[in-house]
Amino acid sequence: MAEAPKLFKVTIDNITIEVPAGTTILNAARQIGGDVTPPAMCYYSKLQGSGGKCRTCLVEVAAGSTADPRPMPKLVASCRTNVMDGMVVKNITSERVTDARNGVVEFLLLNHPLDCPICDQAGECHLQDLSYEHGKEGTRYEFAKRTFEKEDIGPYIQLHMTRCILCYRCTYVADQLTNNRVHGILDRGDHAEISTYISTAIDNDFSGNMIDVCPVGALTDKTFRFKNRVWFTKPVDAHRDCPTCCGKVTLWNRGDEVLRVTARKDQWGEVQSYDGKPGWICNTCRFDKKDMNDWVIDGPMKVARHSVISANHYYSGTVKPQETVAEVMGGRAPKLLMDIHSISDVNKPEVHLSELPGPATGATFNSPTPLKGSNGQD
Amino acid sequence: MGRKLLLDKAHVENIRLYDVYRQHGGYRSVEKAIKTMSPDQVTEEVKKSGLRGRGGAGFPTGMKWSFLAKPEGVPRYLVVNADESEPGTFKDRYLMEFIPHLLIEGMITSSYALGSNRSYIYIRGEYAWIVDILEQAIAEAKNNGWLGKNILGSGFDCEIYVQRGAGAYICGEETALLESLEGKRGNPRIKPPFPAVKGLWDCPTVVNNVETIAAVVPIVNEGGDEYAKIGIGKSTGTKLISACGNIKKPGVYEIDMTISVEEFIYGDEYCGGIASGKRLKACIPGGSSVPILPANLLLKTAKGETRMMTYESLADGGFATGSMMGSGGFIVLDETQCVVRNTYTLARFYRHESCGQCSPCREGTGWMEKILLNIENGKGKMSDIDLLWDIQRKIEGNTICPLGDAAAWPVAAAIRHFRDEFEWHVQNPDECVRRNYGLMHYADPLKTATPA
Numbered sequence: 124m125a126e127a128p129k130l131f132k133v134t135i136d137n138i139t140i141e142v143p144a145g146t147t148i149l150n151a152a153r154q155i156g157g158d159v160t161p162p163a164m165c166y167y168s169k170l171q172g173s174g175g176k177c178r179t180c181l182v183e184v185a186a187g188s189t190a191d192p193r194p195m196p197k198l199v200a201s202c203r204t205n206v207m208d209g210m211v212v213k214n215i216t217s218e219r220v221t222d223a224r225n226g227v228v229e230f231l232l233l234n235h236p237l238d239c240p241i242c243d244q245a246g247e248c249h250l251q252d253l254s255y256e257h258g259k260e261g262t263r264y265e266f267a268k269r270t271f272e273k274e275d276i277g278p279y280i281q282l283h284m285t286r287c288i289l290c291y292r293c294t295y296v297a298d299q300l301t302n303n304r305v306h307g308i309l310d311r312g313d314h315a316e317i318s319t320y321i322s323t324a325i326d327n328d329f330s331g332n333m334i335d336v337c338p339v340g341a342l343t344d345k346t347f348r349f350k351n352r353v354w355f356t357k358p359v360d361a362h363r364d365c366p367t368c369c370g371k372v373t374l375w376n377r378g379d380e381v382l383r384v385t386a387r388k389d390q391w392g393e394v395q396s397y398d399g400k401p402g403w404i405c406n407t408c409r410f411d412k413k414d415m416n417d418w419v420i421d422g423p424m425k426v427a428r429h430s431v432i433s434a435n436h437y438y439s440g441t442v443k444p445q446e447t448v449a450e451v452m453g454g455r456a457p458k459l460l461m462d463i464h465s466i467s468d469v470n471k472p473e474v475h476l477s478e479l480p481g482p483a484t485g486a487t488f489n490s491p492t493p494l495k496g497s498n499g500q501d
Numbered sequence: 502m503g504r505k506l507l508l509d510k511a512h513v514e515n516i517r518l519y520d521v522y523r524q525h526g527g528y529r530s531v532e533k534a535i536k537t538m539s540p541d542q543v544t545e546e547v548k549k550s551g552l553r554g555r556g557g558a559g560f561p562t563g564m565k566w567s568f569l570a571k572p573e574g575v576p577r578y579l580v581v582n583a584d585e586s587e588p589g590t591f592k593d594r595y596l597m598e599f600i601p602h603l604l605i606e607g608m609i610t611s612s613y614a615l616g617s618n619r620s621y622i623y624i625r626g627e628y629a630w631i632v633d634i635l636e637q638a639i640a641e642a643k644n645n646g647w648l649g650k651n652i653l654g655s656g657f658d659c660e661i662y663v664q665r666g667a668g669a670y671i672c673g674e675e676t677a678l679l680e681s682l683e684g685k686r687g688n689p690r691i692k693p694p695f696p697a698v699k700g701l702w703d704c705p706t707v708v709n710n711v712e713t714i715a716a717v718v719p720i721v722n723e724g725g726d727e728y729a730k731i732g733i734g735k736s737t738g739t740k741l742i743s744a745c746g747n748i749k750k751p752g753v754y755e756i757d758m759t760i761s762v763e764e765f766i767y768g769d770e771y772c773g774g775i776a777s778g779k780r781l782k783a784c785i786p787g788g789s790s791v792p793i794l795p796a797n798l799l800l801k802t803a804k805g806e807t808r809m810m811t812y813e814s815l816a817d818g819g820f821a822t823g824s825m826m827g828s829g830g831f832i833v834l835d836e837t838q839c840v841v842r843n844t845y846t847l848a849r850f851y852r853h854e855s856c857g858q859c860s861p862c863r864e865g866t867g868w869m870e871k872i873l874l875n876i877e878n879g880k881g882k883m884s885d886i887d888l889l890w891d892i893q894r895k896i897e898g899n900t901i902c903p904l905g906d907a908a909a910w911p912v913a914a915a916i917r918h919f920r921d922e923f924e925w926h927v928q929n930p931d932e933c934v935r936r937n938y939g940l941m942h943y944a945d946p947l948k949t950a951t952p953a
Contacts, residue, residue, distance in 0.1 A: 174691075175691040175859070175901060176858050176859045176860070176901070177859070177860050178859050178860055178861055178899055178900070179860075181899060196898075197898045197899075198898065198899060200691065200901075203691045222895075223895060223899050226861065226891075226892075226895030226899070227860055227861060227895075227899070229895075230860045230861050230863075230864035230865055230868075230895070231860050231864065233864045233867075233868060234864060263888055264868060266868075266871045269867075288860065289857060289858070289860075289863065291858075307686070308686060308857070310857075311669065311671070311854075311855065311856050311857045312852060312853060312854070312855040312856065312857045312863060312866070312867070313852065313855070313857060313863050313864060313866070313867040314857075315856075315857035315863070
């Protein structure tokens with residue numbers, strides 16, 4: 124029996140919206156957009172089973188549903204909690220949430236090296252954005268940060284375990300995109316680390332997507348390392364006919380030089396979907412096609428995020444100046460409104476600027492009978 | 502002397518062996534359940550008994566069983582949580598080591614009630630020798646027709662398997678346990694869905710503590726109503742308490758929940774008082790993760806009533822002036838103990854055992870440990886105490902599983918009740934490494950309720 128999907132009414136920060144049953148609070152909030160959307164560091168809508176770990180998306184449920192309007196006692200992870208009909212959610216309107224989120228940001232930054240000046244992710248780092256938007260100005264942590272031994276996980280991907288916030292996204296990529304996962308979480312607690320077991324290299328056609336999903340600079344592109352800051356590069360959307368992947372990418376250029384290739388990202392920093400399928404790209408596109416001739420340019424990338432990379436770039440929020448002439452003229456839109464050259468005294472049509480020997484001065488125009496070819500001083 | 506239902510035969514020689522166990526009335530409950538009762542009737546008896554989960558949370562077992570989803574064509578599982586790793590708790594070890602057949606018997610009866618044809622015991626890896634004991638007991642039970650196909654001609658099949666953990670406290674959390682049992686990394690799952698709907702291999706699953714399952718045996722034998730007559734209020738039946746710390750007679754005691762905390766500590770039948778004639782300073786009444794209580798609040802509630810060894814009485818006053826029954830790990834501290842040091846030890850444990858999945862617990866536990874170590878070593882600052890309070894507040898309730906709460910509560914309670922001891926450590930940095938704060942006023946009779 125074909126039934127229209129049931130719609131649930133949910134109120135997030137006093138904004139009511141109808142979403143299909145089974146939508147999470149986070150995705151409902153994303154439909155509203157703006158400040159109402161809780162930040163998400165580990166949840167990735169294209170990766171099944173992700174989310175629930177970073178606790179930045181905690182929200183307060185002030186009323187569970189119309190049927191059972193009791194509030195939920197604990198803050199819930201909005202990325203893993205489905206909406207109910209009549210649910211009332213408080214995100215930025217709840218002090219508890221702001222307080223807990225402050226705490227989570229502080230926790231996430233405790234052992235993060237904050238080496239943004241030398242980190243390739245800087246400028247498009249979700250942790251940077253998160254700490255700017257939801258963190259406090261300082262930390263109260265006074266101890267040495269946890270560090271890890273450097274580990275080589277292959278020719279393409281650079282692993283900086285010290286920067287990792289253990290969102291587990293890369294393991295989901297390996298599980299769901301590649302045919303075998305050779306890396307995972309070793310050990311537990313604050314000494315847990317992402318690594319390959321007994322130092323195997325990660326070698327897979329789609330392993331590069333781990334770089335795209337990494338919210339911080341823990342996994343970066345070795346072919347782009349230290350080449351440029353992302354905000355100095357010019358991102359353009361491009362495509363190629365790729366036999367293994369969708370071939371739709373963003374090129375990060377300096378002049379004609381392709382410095383980096385990534386998948387196209389949407390406003391949540393996630394890989395864009397085409398016809399409902401996430402546009403993951405293969406390693407060939409990402410690491411080997413570093414020539415403009417490999418690609419067909421689609422146009423400048425519209426940076427949908429508000430991060431540093433949106434500076435000096437096209438972004439979808441651009442407001443085009445509106446032409447009001449037609450409105451004023453009652454629908455008539457003449458190219459030139461009026462030629463005032465011949466009747467204006469201000470610009471003295473008899474002065475031919477091109478014939479002056481030097482630059483025009485006030486005297487050129489002020490002298491009662493300016494001479495042709497003179498600057499008025501002789 | 503209170504009634505003993507679980508350990509009454511524990512002293513019988515060779516009770517570990519099937520023949521002796523059977524002679525002493527073993528496996529009667531299986532016979533009774535399978536021959537005369539329907540599975541729902543067994544569940545009904547457990548409901549009537551008022552049995553509460555013995556693993557720590559104290560959730561009514563019968564209710565938990567009735568929540569089990571029963572879709573057609575999907576197997577259901579019973580998993581026994583024998584991953585007893587909480588510091589101070591060792592009751593299940595005793596039970597499994599000395600009367601393993603009691604657990605097996607309880608499991609068969611419970612499996613019958615729940616319709617589980619494959620039941621698992623997930624046992625802590627460090628209990629290596631108990632695995633052999635259990636496996637021998639399972640083999641004996643099977644040889645005598647209590648396990649396998651068509652038990653007692655009823656058409657009910659049941660197998661029991663023992664799975665060893667690999668030494669992680671977090672695998673005692675029920676969903677982490679299921680992950681581990683499936684062969685994955687023992688990370689707690691995000692709930693909902695609860696195991697009663699989607700548990701082991703996505704099938705409906707009941708996870709129960711060893712003692713809970715063992716308690717099903719006397720409940721079926723004597724009837725739920727009889728069982729419910731023991732104890733006070735909603736704390737029915739008997740409870741195993743593993744007492745340790747500065748007491749004369751540490752060990753596992755079975756109490757019917759009618760005695761007071763004072764009687765339990767000082768009674769000759771139980772702990773026998775504080776060792777070496779010292780005075781009681783504090784106690785953690787339910788395993789390391791429940792709030793610590795100073796002596797005065799331990800023996801009397803804030804209302805001035807005698808505190809009893811029951812779920813309700815121990816929790817009286819909430820976290821402000823009460824604690825929890827927890828898993829029954831009764832840790833007694835005498836006047837020579839340093840609460841700061843104890844709290845540090847616990848914080849170190851939780852940092853080590855945090856799975857590292859969600860950030861507040863992963864980062865916060867380590868931070869608390871470092872601050873506590875500083876205070877313990879006389880390097881602390883006054884602001885550290887408030888900082889600790891703020892950290893625990895931001896961990897509690899914001900994590901996926903209860904380990905975050907378990908790590909936060911001991912720190913919170915220690916600061917709440919022993920703040921002056923922390924301050925003394927900060928103000929006397931030299932002295933605090935040489936001597937302990939001592940008993941001070943912690944055993945003084947309460948005048949008014951201590952503000953939180």
